[in-house]
Amino acid sequence: AGETRAILDLDGMSMLVSAGGTREPIDPVRFIGNRSSGRQGVAIAVAAADRGADVTLLAANIDAAILADVEAHPGIAVTAVSSADDLERELTARAESADVIVMTAAVSDYRVDGASDQKIRKEDHPDGAPTLQLVQNPDILQGLAADRWPGQTIVGFAAETADSTDELLERGRRKRERKGVDLLAVNEVGWSAGFEQEQNTLHLIDAHDDVLRTVSGTKRQAAEGLLDTILRVRVR
Numbered sequence: 185a186g187e188t189r190a191i192l193d194l195d196g197m198s199m200l201v202s203a204g205g206t207r208e209p210i211d212p213v214r215f216i217g218n219r220s221s222g223r224q225g226v227a228i229a230v231a232a233a234d235r236g237a238d239v240t241l242l243a244a245n246i247d248a249a250i251l252a253d254v255e256a257h258p259g260i261a262v263t264a265v266s267s268a269d270d271l272e273r274e275l276t277a278r279a280e281s282a283d284v285i286v287m288t289a290a291v292s293d294y295r296v297d298g299a300s301d302q303k304i305r306k307e308d309h310p311d312g313a314p315t316l317q318l319v320q321n322p323d324i325l326q327g328l329a330a331d332r333w334p335g336q337t338i339v340g341f342a343a344e345t346a347d348s349t350d351e352l353l354e355r356g357r358r359k360r361e362r363k364g365v366d367l368l369a370v371n372e373v374g375w376s377a378g379f380e381q382e383q384n385t386l387h388l389i390d391a392h393d394d395v396l397r398t399v400s401g402t403k404r405q406a407a408e409g410l411l412d413t414i415l416r417v418r419v420r
């Protein structure tokens with residue numbers, strides 16, 4: 185019904201999708217996070233499962249209301265993760281058996297070096313604020329792409345700000361190459377565009393630097409366009 189397709193063109197495909205945003209602990213009650221709701225990744229998981237794929241969703245801090253669609257779906261297994269480290273561990277454990285990996289999760293670029301076991305209290309810093317020492321997280325996507333087997337398809341996402349579409353695509357091409365992925369979905373964002381709103385535009389850049397497709401519409405429509413494009417890069 186509605187946007188749901190009856191064609192099971194992903195039947196037999198195993199797909200691993202990450203979604204949401206990681207949280208990096210500062211102390212037991214605080215974290216560094218970001219604004220990714222997980223909606224686009226959830227839409228991809230649901231669309232893929234509706235088309236017959238066997239989907240595992242690694243959900244990083246996604247609201248229960250947003251996850252309701254996937255938890256009810258017989259074609260999707262959900263595992264909750266929190267930090268980048270959790271996400272990397274769960275991905276690595278499942279990567280080899282996936283035909284396609286789609287990384288929509290916003291992975292924190294940095295984590296706090298030596299997060300405190302105890303709550304940080306103001307009385308411990310009477311003269312000012314504590315300093316957080318940050319260290320870089322590993323690039324999970326780059327690692328998955330480097331380790332992929334022939335025939336496995338690795339898809340990345342990039343939310344970018346840019347002054348023009350040309351600049352956006354140029355950034356996207358550089359990032360696609362740096363990550364070594366088969367496909368990079370570039371999403372233009374501003375302070376609100378692309379995050380909370382339902383409408384979305386994705387530019388899909390392949391390994392030849394070509395924009396294979398630009399899909400605009402609801403997150404579900406963007407998901408369908410992405411899945412069509414994944415099928416296209418897999419057959420050539």
Ligand code: CTP
Nearest residue numbers: 287288289291321322323324325340341342343
């Ligand atoms: N990603 C990842 N591991 C990281 C950072 C990002 O796997 N440590 C993945 C994201 O899930 C996404 C893609 O890489 O699919 C692009 O993320 P992005 O933050 O745009 O890339 P970065 O390399 O972190 O570049 P930037 O400096 O623009 O944030």
Ligand code: CA
Nearest residue numbers: 290291292293
């Ligand atoms: Ca980043």
